[in-house]
Amino acid sequence: METFFTKSDKIQHIIKSFNLTKSLFVSSIIIGEAHTGKKTLAQYLFPDTPLVSGNNQKEVEEALENNDELIITNFEKLSNQSSLDFSNKRIIATADYMGNPELIDDIFAFIYAMPSLQERPEDINYLKELFIKEASSTLMIEENTFESDDIPLNLTKNTKSLKRSIYIHLMKHSIDAQDIEGILYHYLLKHLDGNDGYREHLGLYEKPLIEAGLKKFGSQLQLSQVLGINRNTLRKKIHEHNID
Known part of the structure; x- marks a missing residue:
């Protein structure tokens, strides 16, 4: 069974509204950005209800023929929304965007706006x-x-x-030097090309080295001593890598 945690007043309102209309054979849709929990919320409210994706129009039509209650995700991806018959059925749909507002308003009795995580x-x-x-x-x-x-x-x-x-x-924060070498190896294997590859990719090492050193020591003079390079060279590299 799906669980859904929220302290959002807006989502609590959606949950209360669904609970009030659970006994009615009406169609509802939850519209909001991707990855906001629309599908999880629908399954939390209707844990025993079959679910079908709008990615496949035929599967949705077949599910409608065989079920009086149905969750339809990705409703906006259905190729022919107007052909669907929701008569005497309890449909809970989810969509990432409105699509045709007039059609949505005609098909669904209740339209809910799912707030983004922000x-x-x-x-x-x-x-x-x-x-x-x-x-x-x-x-x-x-x-x-x-x-x-x-x-x-x-x-x-x-x-x-x-x-x-x-x-x-x-x-x-968990990888070690060997892991870093492996990451760089696979990155360079994919991206190393051209006639100046050494200089082009040297920043992968130099930039984080200087940035970490400046944060750790807070002084260009001290960092130049730690790195074993003179201060002018350090300043030049800071400028080359656009380090603030």
Whole structure:
């Protein structure tokens, strides 16, 4: 059974509205950006209801013939929405965008707007902690080896980018020198080309080395001594790599 956690007032309103109309044979649609939890919410509210994807018009039509209650995901991808017959059926659809507003308004009795993750700051911390535990378990990392507050969160693609940003951050903090060599090897194997490859890709090593050194020591003079290069050379490389 799907679970769905939220402290968002907007989503709580959607849940309450669905609960009030659960006994009615009406059609409803949840519209919002991708990876906001629309499908999970629909399955949480209707755990025993069959689900079909709008990626396949024929499968949707067959499911409608055989079921009085149905969840249709990716509704916007159906090639012929107007041909569907929702009479005397309870349909719960999800879509990433509205499509034809007049048609949507004609087909569905209830239209709900799913807020993006950026509009649900109260949910972000819960999902962050959930993904941290998942990533720590998957990557076999002890949670006390990193500061969760230091993780830069990417919300541009909602839960997808949030989860990815957490995994990447934890990977960065768990890999060793051999892992880094392997990453660089596969990157260079794919991208090494041209007539000036050495100079072109040297920044992969120099830039993070200088950036980390400046953050750690806070002084160009001290960093030049640690790196064993003179200060003018360090300044030149800082300028070459556009380091602030």
